[in-house]
Amino acid sequence: MMVDNNGKLLELQNLSICLDTQRGKVDVVDRINFTVPRGVSVGLVGESGSGKSMTALAVMQLLPKAASIAGGRILFQGEDLTAKNDDEMQKVRGFKISLIFQTSKTALNPLMRVGDQIARVYVQRLGLSKKDAWEKTVELLGAVGIAQPDRRARSFPHHLSGGMAQRVMIGMMLACNPRLLIADEPTTGLDVTTEAQILDLIRDMRAEQGITLMLITHDLGLVAANCEQVGVMHAGHIVEYSPVRALFYDPKHPYTRMFLSSIPRPDRAELSESSMVGQAPDPYHLPTEGCRFISRCPERMERCSQPVPWVKVDEEHQVFCHLYQEAA
Amino acid sequence: MTEPLVAVKDLTKTFEAPTAVGTSTSLASRVGGFLEQTNVEETGIEEAAVKEGVIRAVDDLDFNILDGEILGLVGESGCGKSTVARCMLRLIEPDRGEIRFDARPILDLNGKDLKAFRQQAQMVFQDPMASLNPRFTVEKTLAEPLRVHNLPVNGSRKKRILELVDAVHLRKDHLNRYPHQLSGGERQRTVIARALATNPRFLILDEPTSALDASARVRIIKLLLELKSRFDMTYLVISHDISIIRHMCDRVIVMYLGRAVEVARTAELIETPRHPYTQALMSALPIPDPDYESPRIRLRGEVMDMPGTGSRCSLASRCHMAIEECSHTPQELAQIEENRWVACHRVSGGQI
Numbered sequence: 001m002m003v004d005n006n007g008k009l010l011e012l013q014n015l016s017i018c019l020d021t022q023r024g025k026v027d028v029v030d031r032i033n034f035t036v037p038r039g040v041s042v043g044l045v046g047e048s049g050s051g052k053s054m055t056a057l058a059v060m061q062l063l064p065k066a067a068s069i070a071g072g073r074i075l076f077q078g079e080d081l082t083a084k085n086d087d088e089m090q091k092v093r094g095f096k097i098s099l100i101f102q103t104s105k106t107a108l109n110p111l112m113r114v115g116d117q118i119a120r121v122y123v124q125r126l127g128l129s130k131k132d133a134w135e136k137t138v139e140l141l142g143a144v145g146i147a148q149p150d151r152r153a154r155s156f157p158h159h160l161s162g163g164m165a166q167r168v169m170i171g172m173m174l175a176c177n178p179r180l181l182i183a184d185e186p187t188t189g190l191d192v193t194t195e196a197q198i199l200d201l202i203r204d205m206r207a208e209q210g211i212t213l214m215l216i217t218h219d220l221g222l223v224a225a226n227c228e229q230v231g232v233m234h235a236g237h238i239v240e241y242s243p244v245r246a247l248f249y250d251p252k253h254p255y256t257r258m259f260l261s262s263i264p265r266p267d268r269a270e271l272s273e274s275s276m277v278g279q280a281p282d283p284y285h286l287p288t289e290g291c292r293f294i295s296r297c298p299e300r301m302e303r304c305s306q307p308v309p310w311v312k313v314d315e316e317h318q319v320f321c322h323l324y325q326e327a328a
Numbered sequence: 329m330t331e332p333l334v335a336v337k338d339l340t341k342t343f344e345a346p347t348a349v350g351t352s353t354s355l356a357s358r359v360g361g362f363l364e365q366t367n368v369e370e371t372g373i374e375e376a377a378v379k380e381g382v383i384r385a386v387d388d389l390d391f392n393i394l395d396g397e398i399l400g401l402v403g404e405s406g407c408g409k410s411t412v413a414r415c416m417l418r419l420i421e422p423d424r425g426e427i428r429f430d431a432r433p434i435l436d437l438n439g440k441d442l443k444a445f446r447q448q449a450q451m452v453f454q455d456p457m458a459s460l461n462p463r464f465t466v467e468k469t470l471a472e473p474l475r476v477h478n479l480p481v482n483g484s485r486k487k488r489i490l491e492l493v494d495a496v497h498l499r500k501d502h503l504n505r506y507p508h509q510l511s512g513g514e515r516q517r518t519v520i521a522r523a524l525a526t527n528p529r530f531l532i533l534d535e536p537t538s539a540l541d542a543s544a545r546v547r548i549i550k551l552l553l554e555l556k557s558r559f560d561m562t563y564l565v566i567s568h569d570i571s572i573i574r575h576m577c578d579r580v581i582v583m584y585l586g587r588a589v590e591v592a593r594t595a596e597l598i599e600t601p602r603h604p605y606t607q608a609l610m611s612a613l614p615i616p617d618p619d620y621e622s623p624r625i626r627l628r629g630e631v632m633d634m635p636g637t638g639s640r641c642s643l644a645s646r647c648h649m650a651i652e653e654c655s656h657t658p659q660e661l662a663q664i665e666e667n668r669w670v671a672c673h674r675v676s677g678g679q680i
Contacts, residue, residue, distance in 0.1 A: 047541045048512075147629060162405075191404040191568050193627060196612035218541055221614025225622065244618045263542040264549060264571040266613045267620075269595060271546060271575050 008075070009180055009212050010036040010059065010097075015072035017054050017063065017236075026283045028054050030236040030292075031072065033310075036180065041206065041213035043223040043244070046233030047259075047280055052216045055233075056182045060099050061089045076180070094125065098173035102185035105165045108157040114168050115141070115153025121175045136175075144171040144201060163194035170201060177209060184216045199226055220263055224248060229316070232256050235281050235292040237308075242317040252319040255293045291321070299323060331431065332392035333530060333562050334416070339425035341386040341411050385411040386422070387586035390661070393530075398556065398563040400577030400594065402570065402609075408586040409566045410454070413532045416564070417451055418442060429530070447477050450523040451532040455539055456515035460507040466493070466518050467503040473525040492521040495558075496551060513544040517551070524555065531556075534566045549575050570613055574598055579667075582606050585642045588661055592668040603670045604649040604680075641672070649680055 017029035029051040036042045044052050057063045059074055061081060074081040081092065093099075101107045109117055115137050122133035134153070141149035144167040157165060166186060173181060183202065187195035199222065206213055215227055223230055223244065230247045232240045232255065240253040251257045264271060286292050290305035297304070303322050311324040386408045393399045401409050415422040418434065427434050429445060437445055453459035460469060470489045474480070480488045493503060496517040507515055516536065523531055536552065537545040549572060556563060565576050573580055573594060580597045582590040582605065590603040601607045608625040615622070627646040641647070644654040651674070661669045662676040674680045 047543060192570070192612045192614070193404060193609060195614070196624065197626075219614060220542070220616035224616050224618045224620065225614055248616065248618050259543065260616070262546055263616060264546055264575050265616060266570040266574050266598065267615050267617075269574065271549065 007038040008035050009038040009077065010214070011075040012055070012059075013073045013075065015055070015058065015074060016070040017051070017058050017067055018070035019054075019067045021066060023284055027070065027286070028067065028236050028283065029058070030286075032233075032236075032238045034231050034238055034241070036212060036214050037229075038179075039210065039212055040229055041215060041227050043227035043230040044214060044216045044233060045218060045220060045223055045230060045259075047218060049235075049280055049283070050233040051236040052233050053184055056099060056184050056214070056216055059182065060093055060097060061086075062093075062099070094121070094173075094176045094178065096178055097180045097182065098176070098178040099182045099184065100166070100169045100173055100186050102188045105157055105160070105162065107169060108165060110157050113154050113156055114160065115155075118153075118168070118172050118175060121172055125176055137171075140171045140175060141168070144168070144174070144205075145197070146171075161194075162190050163198060166190065166198050167201065170198070170205065174205060174209070178211065180212045180214065181206075182214045182216065185218070186215075187222070188217075188219075195222075202226075220248075220260065232259065235283070235286060237292055237320060239293065239320045240318070242313070242319075246313075246317050250317075252313055252317070252324060253293075253321050254297045254299050254323070258296070258298075331395070332428075333395040333397075333430060334393040334564075335426075335428040335431075336389060336391050336412075336416065337426040337428075339386055339389040339412065339415060339422055339427065340384070341408075341415055341420070341422045343383040343385055384586050386415065389425075389583075389586070389588055391581055391588065391591070393562055393564060396560070396562055397579065398565060398577045400573040400580040401564060401566045401583060402568060402573055402580060403583035404568060404609075406585075407583045409568075409583055410534055411586075412583075413451060413534055413564065413566055416532065417446065417449055419451075443477070447526040448528050449530040449532070450526060450528040452519050452523045452534065452536055454535040456512075456519045457507060457539070459519055460515060462507055465504050465506055466498070466510070469518060469522055470525055473522060477526050479526060488525070492524055495524060495555065496521040511544075512540050513547060516540060516544075516548055520548075520551070520555070524559070527559070528561065530562045530564075532564045532566065535569075536565065536567070537572055538567070538569065545572070552576065570598060570610070582609070587642060587659065587671065588669075589643070589659075589671045590669065591661070596668065602664065602668065602675050603672050604647050604675075605643050608648070649674060 012032055012034040014031045014033060015029060016027055016031050019026045019028045044055065046052050054063065054067060058069055059081065069082055076092065076097065108114060115134065118137040118140060119130065119133040122128045122136050123130060128136065138149045138153050141152055146152050146164060146167055160168065187198050190198065202213065203226065205211060215222065217223060227244050230242060230244050231238045232253065234255045240251065240256045247256065248260065251260055281292055281295055287294060287305060289307050291308045294300050294304050301322060308320050308322060309325050311319050311321065313319055313324065389412060401412065403409055414420045416427055429449060434445055467489060470492050471485060474485050474488060490500065493500065498514060498517050502514060510518065516539065533552065537548050540548060553576065565573065567573055577594045580592060580594050581588050582603065584605050590597065590606045597606065598610060601610045608627045611623050611625045625648055629646055639658055640656055641654045641659040644650045647654065657673050659671045661671040663669050664676055670676060
């Protein structure tokens with residue numbers, strides 16, 4: 001897909017997120033730069049605790065109380081979301097950016113029929129009458145592939161299977177016709193056949209409504225099939241950003257390589273020998289300036305404790321690593 | 329040929345169905361028992377249940393596990409995998425069928441004999457956080473099975489606990505920690521160590537890695553393989569994650585709605601699936617390769633139908649290969665080649 005240079009829908013500039021815990025402050029996201037071009041589906045991958053979900057929550061300004069944006073800007077269609085107050089953000093959430101979570105069943109209100117939950121979006125946000133809203137809701141549930149939508153609309157969340165609940169969430173998201181969909185592990189916990197159906201649905205909706213997708217996941221299989229560009233996160237840093245093919249066939253960052261080779265694959269019989277070395281670094285004892293992968297990196301050098309450069313491998317492929325820097 | 333360590337015959341387990349859709353809130357916990365929360369696809373079962381009045385979670389299942397083998401049991405949530413496991417360890421009682429362990433029938437064991445059986449057959453439950461007592465430290469968790477079975481026969485219990493911790497590559501300083509102070513991988517190691525405590529010959533692993541990240545998953549798979557050969561165990565691995573199955577299992581049973589639909593050697597099953605359901609399952613796998621062209625086979629709708637009631641194929645209404653005949657032809661597991669059984673009359677009849 002062609003991307004014009006100014007077509008940045010979402011741009012994170014030097015974004016830092018600080019988590020204030022009993023054990024001290026942690027930069028769970030540290031000065032990351034990340035762009036989601038309009039119309040392109042972008043993946044954000046990494047292990048749990050790498051800061052992926054925090055980044056998503058920061059975009060929505062829905063960070064938990066203990067976390068705050070410590071610096072940087074979040075530009076959406078050119079406007080800085082960090083400068084917006086809650087009322088202004090309410091006009092962004094849902095209308096322009098939607099977030100769907102991993103645990104769709106807990107994200108739904110257990111005491112309300114699912115149809116009422118979606119209809120409420122139409123009533124409160126689009127000002128429809130209750131009757132029209134209900135009709136639109138049933139139509140929408142049908143559109144996201146739920147059989148007998150008029151009956152399902154009257155179900156409570158606990159009546160739904162995980163796949164159906166995720167369809168409902170996607171339906172609710174579509175009600176406001178947003179520009180950007182952030183899907184945070186949208187299929188974790190679902191069976192593979194259901195997972196494939198949900199991703200088909202997201203793909204169809206993107207094509208029909210021109211929604212840009214940011215997919216957050218630790219599953220490289222999903223990234224390979226659904227994303228055009230990918231950012232790899234490790235311990236609060238984005239360590240590599242590249243077109244999807246380059247990431248799989250020509251990964252540059254030692255972490256990316258290790259991550260790729262460490263996953264168990266259904267299409268390969270052998271387990272790689274080089275499974276992930278050691279544990280993710282202790283978030284309370286991260287190096288302040290240098291590379292955060294240093295303790296696990298097979299290629300570490302002296303200068304790795306110095307500030308890490310962003311190196312352009314080519315126009316679209318960047319890596320956050322000393323290895324590729326021309327000797328100064 | 330080696331005698332099977334475990335032989336399961338005609339295993340059937342039904343659950344009482346809820347009376348109406350609206351009142352079945354506790355269905356998942358009823359099906360799952362008290363031991364853990366399962367991801368039962370409630371909807372499908374409910375709708376079926378309304379029609380039939382009873383849920384056939386496991387329906388006439390036959391299989392053997394050879395001594396030293398790793399057998400995989402795959403299928404979507406709600407297909408009855410965990411129910412099979414629970415029946416095998418007598419955590420719930422099957423309606424009928426026969427289970428032999430080391431040639432001894434185990435379904436009428438009780439008292440001392442049952443306890444002795446359970447010492448030999450242990451289980452690692454799906455969600456380690458849910459199956460660990462939040463008020464027990466790792467040490468107390470590991471001491472529990474030793475206390476119950478009055479082990480070790482000679483030697484100190486503390487020494488045995490240290491052996492266990494060492495076997496699963498935890499450190500001594502983990503002993504004083506509570507479950508919430510452990511990482512996902514460490515919790516999984518703890519429940520594995522607990523299952524090993526009684527020195528079992530047979531281990532059931534129910535989704536042993538579903539709570540873990542990709543990289544931690546590999547470490548647990550490697551650990552389990554290492555432990556198996558070190559302690560000479562036989563495994564039943566239950567998972568819906570085909571990559572786990574691929575790396576661990578010798579043979580695989582694919583289940584759909586309580587029945588076995590295909591049994592084959594692992595590589596053959598994954599590379600050349602024969603049953604239409606297995607084909608759909610394999611085609612939906614996310615392969616980490618952007619150049620991979622998925623031969624996607626889509627099953628229609630969701631799991632809606634009743635497990636095969638004997639007169640028809642339970643997949644018929646969703647199957648991409650179904651013909652009229654499928655809805656009134658019984659589904660029987662038939663051998664189609666060496667080491668491969670398929671429950672599809674079109675496959676065994678040579679039509680597809």
